[in-house]
Amino acid sequence: MRSSTLTNRVALVTGGASGIGLAIAQKLYQAGCHIAIADLDLSKADAALAEIPQREGQQKLALHVDMADYPTVYRMVEHCEQALGSLDILVNNAGFQHVAPIETFPPEVFQKLIDVMLVGPFVATQAVFARMKQRGWGRIINISSINGKIGAPYKAGYCSAKHGIIGLTRVTAAEAGDSGVTCNAICPGFVDTPLVQNQLADLSAGYKVPTEKVIEDVILPNVPQRRLIGADEIGDTAVFLASDEAAAITGQTINVSGGYVMS
Template sequence: MEEARVALVTGAASGLGRAVAERLSREGLRVVASDRDPGGAAVAEAIGGAFVQADLADPAEVWRLAVEAGKAFGRVDVLVNNAGFQHVAPLERFPLDVWQQMQQVMVTAPFQLIRSHMKPMKERGWGRIVNMGSIHAVVASPYKAAYVTAKHALLGLTRAAALEAGGTGVTVNAVCPAYVRTPLVERQIADQAANLGLDESEVVERVMLEPAAIKRLVEPEEVAALVAFLVSDEAGAITGGCLPVDLGWTAR
């Protein structure tokens, strides 16, 4: 019987990361869930996985995560770089320390984890890396300069890594959803309302949903389903992609 593959999912304590961890577990993968929130331990326990608590804002913690994730089940076959956060503010008032932290968590930490796990994936002749992008990897919105910059950079990292991994059995892709029904998005509504001078209901209708063809939020499980396909054997011909789950946002 073939041994189950092992997936490392960052930001797995809640929201999209939790949905991905749960879906991959249902697909038969052993999951190493990671988050700075100790609540991720309950997610890992529920799916029979392992938990590594780590704050990706600290580069030393990322290197430790890379090592401990590999030890949990002996290797890492699938890497899902999902961890991220949002801060909404005008550029002229955007805190430099928050800017730097966002680039570390959403660009440098994925680079560190790819750097750690791509070589053994290549040596085994099989691997899947999925970076959680956003529609903001391809379009921009006001008051989100740090997030937009990070997601654009993450897409560039995805494409470069895909080219380097070509022909080795390792694929690298970015999944780029629109607004997903998660705690991260819910926290943005009040911030956006304050910055734009709108009611919170107007933020949902005029900012989050107005550009979309389908007028609703994306469900976490819909994104997790795409991730599950990308890490399967059947997706071996897909690499370097920015795959939208965007309700038609970028069709304009």
């Protein structure tokens, strides 16, 4: 559905070549935004954009970024603003998972998780913040997780980064003040994407259940709705947070988890 308040806004989604990021990019494009997908894998970003049917008058742009490599993050923002004329909606979504007990968790992987999912989003926010405030309108949407609110075994780096980005979200909202810029975090539960599918084998080892039973025996018993979340449901939440209707919502963490986490 095209939203009049989002028509011709420019949105940039990091990690937009797959899963949740791609669904958010698709939904924002359908709502009338020009869209930039930035990803570590530029060819995958190009391919993802090609799959989104072209709409008259709306632009699509694929960009390379490594969220752990800060100069590429600044360049991503500059390229987007130059090519599409603005950057009104920043979605910090790129991420990955590593599952291991604390005793064997490699410190360099812990650091990388923090770099990609906390420091990178901070740098992207820094790059867009002043101009968003000058323009008097902006949306920063950080993709945290229910693991930003609860500790999950074997996810030390991921949980630390996802808790951290909730703090960044609140500070960004506080500093945005009355500028017209809002910042919120979405906290998805388990969403059916490659990131979840790729961790099942490691969770199977940790919980000592067969890989094909992890979803049914480990994940779903904690979810009142007894289902995985669809990436499109996260996309719909992002579109709402980006809209003018959500102007008073800032500094919030929105769980989209089928009831897994309720606070």
